[in-house]
Amino acid sequence: MELVGRTDFRPGQARPAWPRRLCPEPAVGQVHAVEWHRSEEEPAGEPELAVCGAIVAVRAGSFPDPAGPACPECAEAVAAG
Numbered sequence: 001m002e003l004v005g006r007t008d009f010r011p012g013q014a015r016p017a018w019p020r021r022l023c024p025e026p027a028v029g030q031v032h033a034v035e036w037h038r039s040e041e042e043p044a045g046e047p048e049l050a051v052c053g054a055i056v057a058v059r060a061g062s063f064p065d066p067a068g069p070a071c072p073e074c075a076e077a078v079a080a081g
Contacts, residue, residue, distance in 0.1 A: 012056030
């Protein structure tokens with residue numbers, strides 16, 4: 001069975017208390033894209049792997065998010081489809 005459809009991306013940011021190895025500088029202050037294949041009812045805030053490889057806390061909404069500057073690597077990957 002082949003899944004066909006649009007991939008949704010949710011915004012995510014590193015939590016300040018997390019070790020920097022999970023989301024190294026300068027990615028800490030940026031908003032990252034997280035591929036989202038779950039229902040909208042799934043809770044936000046859980047750690048997820050961003051498109052660029054950073055570990056971030058996913059939030060409700062969609063990427064890009066006006067809460068901060070977008071990660072250039074995530075933005076490029078999302079734009080490429």
